[in-house]
Amino acid sequence: xxxxxxxxxxxxxxxxxxxxxxxxxxxxxxxxxxxxxxxxxxxxxxxxxxxxxxxxxxxxxxxxxxxxxxxxxxxxxxxxxxxxxxxxxxxxxxxxxxxxxxxxxxxxxxxxxxxxxxxxxxxxxx
Numbered sequence: 001x002x003x004x005x006x007x008x009x010x011x012x013x014x015x016x017x018x019x020x021x022x023x024x025x026x027x028x029x030x031x032x033x034x035x036x037x038x039x040x041x042x043x044x045x046x047x048x049x050x051x052x053x054x055x056x057x058x059x060x061x062x063x064x065x066x067x068x069x070x071x072x073x074x075x076x077x078x079x080x081x082x083x084x085x086x087x088x089x090x091x092x093x094x095x096x097x098x099x100x101x102x103x104x105x106x107x108x109x110x111x112x113x114x115x116x117x118x119x120x121x122x123x124x125x126x
Contacts, residue, residue, distance in 0.1 A: 002115040003026050004096045009120030016086050016124070022079040022096030022117055031115065034072060036081045038092035039119075045095065049081060050107030058085045059107045064090075074099035086124045093119040 002095055008020040024031065035050035049070035050059045069082040079096055097113035099106065106112040 001029055002031055002098055004098060004115055004117035006096045006117045006120040007093065010022070011096060011123045011125065012086055014087055014124055014126050017068040017082070017084045018086065018122060020081040020083065020094055020120060020122075021094075022081075024077040024098060026080070028098075028101055032102040033099040033104060033112075034079045035097050035107060035113065036070060036079075037095045037097055037110065037113075038070075038090075038122075039095070040089075043092075045110060047108045047110065048094070050104065053102060053108075057104045059104060061108075068108050079106070081100045083122070086122075088124050088126045091122060091124050093121050095119045101107050 096117040
């Protein structure tokens with residue numbers, strides 16, 4: 001099993017920045033692609049960003065492209081999401097997820113993620 005714990009959420013104003021972290025523990029050697037998903041009230045959970053095992057490949061949802069940056073430090077078993085120029089529509093619970101798939105073709109597919117964190121709330125006021 002793999003345990004994921006997010007941190008770094010909070011209440012910010014539009015235009016501000018936040019950095020989310022996700023600490024992984026357990027059998028992390030079985031996880032390859034990692035991603036951030038988000039879920040706004042009344043909406044389905046959606047893909048925000050994904051990253052390959054080595055960090056050389058990343059994917060972003062169109063809604064966050066150019067504003068968010070996903071990165072990972074495998075030595076520290078930590079995933080990050082740097083969020084800049086935040087907008088009120090970015091308000092959501094943000095979830096860290098890990099997949100046993102290695103092909104970035106699957107990075108946007110929520111069903112391909114095996115492990116999930118408990119989520120961290122990000123609220124952006126206008």
